[in-house]
Amino acid sequence: MSKELIRLVDCVMAFDEEVVLNDINLCINDREFLTLLGPSGCGKTTTLRLIGGFQKPTSGDVLFNGVRVNDVPPHKREVNTVFQKYALFPHLNVYENVAFGLRIPKKGEHGKKIKLSEQEIDARVTEMLRVVNLTGFEKRSVSALSGGQQQRVAIARALVNRPKVLLLDEPLGALDLRLRKDMQIELKRIQQETGITFIYVTHDQEEALAMSDTIVVMDAGRILQIGTPTDIYNEPENAFVADFIGESNIIDGIMREDGVVEIFNRRFKCLDSGFDKDEPVDVVIRPEDVDIVAEDQGQLKGTVTNVTFKGMQYDIIVDFYGFKWLIQTTDLSPVGSRIGIKIDPDGFHVMKKSEYSGMFGDYSSYSEEYDEIGDASLELVEEDAGDEE
Amino acid sequence: MKNKLSRFAVPYVIWMAIFVVAPIILMVIYAFSAADGSFTLSNFSKMTTYAVVFGRSFKLAIIATVICLLIGYPISYLMAREGARFQKVAMVLIMLPMWMNFLLRTYSWMTILENNGLLNQFFQSIGLIDLYNNIFGTEIEYFTMMNTQGAVVLGMVYNYLPFMILPIYSVIVKLDHSLVEAARDLGADNMRVFRRVTLPLSLPGVLSGITMVFVPSVSTFAISQMLGGGTYLLLGDLIERQFLGGAYNPQLGAAISLVMMVIVVVCMLVMNRFGEGEEQAVML
Numbered sequence: 102m103s104k105e106l107i108r109l110v111d112c113v114m115a116f117d118e119e120v121v122l123n124d125i126n127l128c129i130n131d132r133e134f135l136t137l138l139g140p141s142g143c144g145k146t147t148t149l150r151l152i153g154g155f156q157k158p159t160s161g162d163v164l165f166n167g168v169r170v171n172d173v174p175p176h177k178r179e180v181n182t183v184f185q186k187y188a189l190f191p192h193l194n195v196y197e198n199v200a201f202g203l204r205i206p207k208k209g210e211h212g213k214k215i216k217l218s219e220q221e222i223d224a225r226v227t228e229m230l231r232v233v234n235l236t237g238f239e240k241r242s243v244s245a246l247s248g249g250q251q252q253r254v255a256i257a258r259a260l261v262n263r264p265k266v267l268l269l270d271e272p273l274g275a276l277d278l279r280l281r282k283d284m285q286i287e288l289k290r291i292q293q294e295t296g297i298t299f300i301y302v303t304h305d306q307e308e309a310l311a312m313s314d315t316i317v318v319m320d321a322g323r324i325l326q327i328g329t330p331t332d333i334y335n336e337p338e339n340a341f342v343a344d345f346i347g348e349s350n351i352i353d354g355i356m357r358e359d360g361v362v363e364i365f366n367r368r369f370k371c372l373d374s375g376f377d378k379d380e381p382v383d384v385v386i387r388p389e390d391v392d393i394v395a396e397d398q399g400q401l402k403g404t405v406t407n408v409t410f411k412g413m414q415y416d417i418i419v420d421f422y423g424f425k426w427l428i429q430t431t432d433l434s435p436v437g438s439r440i441g442i443k444i445d446p447d448g449f450h451v452m453k454k455s456e457y458s459g460m461f462g463d464y465s466s467y468s469e470e471y472d473e474i475g476d477a478s479l480e481l482v483e484e485d486a487g488d489e490e
Numbered sequence: 491m492k493n494k495l496s497r498f499a500v501p502y503v504i505w506m507a508i509f510v511v512a513p514i515i516l517m518v519i520y521a522f523s524a525a526d527g528s529f530t531l532s533n534f535s536k537m538t539t540y541a542v543v544f545g546r547s548f549k550l551a552i553i554a555t556v557i558c559l560l561i562g563y564p565i566s567y568l569m570a571r572e573g574a575r576f577q578k579v580a581m582v583l584i585m586l587p588m589w590m591n592f593l594l595r596t597y598s599w600m601t602i603l604e605n606n607g608l609l610n611q612f613f614q615s616i617g618l619i620d621l622y623n624n625i626f627g628t629e630i631e632y633f634t635m636m637n638t639q640g641a642v643v644l645g646m647v648y649n650y651l652p653f654m655i656l657p658i659y660s661v662i663v664k665l666d667h668s669l670v671e672a673a674r675d676l677g678a679d680n681m682r683v684f685r686r687v688t689l690p691l692s693l694p695g696v697l698s699g700i701t702m703v704f705v706p707s708v709s710t711f712a713i714s715q716m717l718g719g720g721t722y723l724l725l726g727d728l729i730e731r732q733f734l735g736g737a738y739n740p741q742l743g744a745a746i747s748l749v750m751m752v753i754v755v756v757c758m759l760v761m762n763r764f765g766e767g768e769e770q771a772v773m774l
């Protein structure tokens with residue numbers, strides 16, 4: 102089985118009294134693809150910089166293979182980083198950028214410095230450029246490359262050193278959607294081919310779901326949930342996670358007994374248990390788990406108020422007793438029509454109340470919410486750059 | 491839009507024509523003519539007698555430039571790494587002397603370096619001169635500092651050092667810190683980060699610093715006259731004499747200026763070659 106490689110123990114990070122990371126405990130296994138996911142300012146980049154050695158925790162420990170490395174500088178760690186804006190050396194060509202790390206003598210087993218021969222450097226650089234599909238670009242100036250090519254040089258430059266761990270700080274952030282999708286597959290392939298542990302920072306939930314073995318959801322300097330993509334999607338810990346990963350309708354409910362939840366004064370069968378009797382809870386219903394039926398056959402009845410064509414499906418907003426839901430369906434129900442819905446017991450997911458209750462999962466202001474999401478991703482680049490000091 | 495704005499460039503073009511291009515043309519015409527206005531190359535053949543002056547001028551200017559670089563680079567580097575407040579204070583301190591008149595600044599060095607000037611008085615008071623006499627068995631009363639080539643180089647370094655510091659500093663301070671982090675991440679220690687990243691990326695600043703120190707140094711005449719006492723004739727002095735001094739011969743003066751200009755331009759072009767690939771042009 103996979104063994105533990107990196108562990109963060111009670112890590113706290115504060116800049117001038119402002120706590121950026123609060124009590125981070127995290128274990129990363131060998132050969133794992135782990136993603137730190139969260140909105141801008143959640144502390145994910147700072148967590149990455151702790152592992153890279155660019156910052157020391159205010160308190161707590163960073164362990165590599167069980168050894169404390171808080172005071173080990175970046176150049177002595179078996180970790181390489183793909184930086185957010187790539188940070189390629191503008192005075193070197195593609196080949197020399199990739200060879201940069203190889204030309205530095207490394208300490209061998211007996212403390213002797215080992216220098217690689219030119220042939221070995223050449224072989225490894227050539228091989229790595231093949232892996233990232235940049236054969237033939239050796240002599241190009243890095244400033245003459247497109248964003249996607251620069252990004253691949255950055256990955257090659259880090260990977261060619263055969264690190265134990267590769268840190269990636271929003272590496273696809275600057276690419277357009279199409280290229281981003283291609284690079285996601287490419288990165289996953291490289292990770293499987295090389296068997297290197299990837300720690301990946303992103304604010305894009307789709308990216309996280311598509312690539313990761315493990316997702317760590319963060320907000321406001323804390324870890325909210327750690328789990329596989331399916332766990333995180335199907336069993337979100339609280340309203341924040343449910344809302345951040347995928348679309349969700351989050352409704353106030355009451356847990357009447359194990360397997361029975363009440364919303365809108367109606368009782369539904371569900372699969373959750375382990376709550377107190379009559380405990381107030383948050384109920385998550387994913388838009389794709391709702392079946393539309395004729396009004397008289399529905400468990401709940403509502404009016405369609407908005408329809409958006411999304412290609413594969415329609416996103417429709419339905420008003421149920423004053424609360425607006427997002428439902429994804431392949432059948433068109435025109436605006437103004439009355440519909441009924443059915444939800445299977447496994448379509449309900451019940452969560453304990455948290456500080457995030459009531460903040461998410463309402464689609465009353467549907468279009469505005471989409472605007473906000475767009476803005477957030479724009480702000481992110483500046484904000485994370487500010488993280489550095 | 492572009493065309494509308496372009497008429498504002500007209501005065502500038504006229505200015506350039508009158509004060510830059512015309513003098514150069516005049517200089518070339520003068521350099522190739524005899525006193526009666528006929529064409530001649532004798533101005534250039536006469537110049538060979540001044541080869542020593544050429545050699546000395548370039549030697550002193552190169553020494554001054556190298557010293558400026560050796561002092562200026564570390565200062566710029568350290569300054570750029572400090573906090574914003576330190577940088578502001580340091581910048582004011584570097585610029586402060588430049589608010590004073592160039593001649594006044596240089597005169598003040600005369601009172602410092604004179605045989606019974608401030609520095610010699612200081613050496614006397616701490617017993618340095620007696621110590622020197624004891625060790626070497628000499629009987630000097632002061633160190634001769636004025637009217638030496640050293641004093642001339644000192645004057646050049648003092649006056650032109652800011653021109654070395656400013657361009658280097660402005661390049662280093664703008665250097666993307668993530669490049670340093672990337673190098674560190676790839677295993678480079680401080681020394682290697684400097685050698686492989688910071689230094690090569692600051693070369694454009696170094697090249698323009700060298701230009702801005704070397705060009706005025708090689709053509710100076712005030713410094714050599716004030717601190718060198720006129721004993722070490724430099725190119726600038728030589729040219730000045732052909733126009734204003736007793737050896738009135740503007741044709742020869744123009745020829746010397748022309749040759750000096752050509753040498754300097756060639757030097758700069760060679761330097762530019764070095765900095766090829768760096769986006770910043772070195773030519774002034």
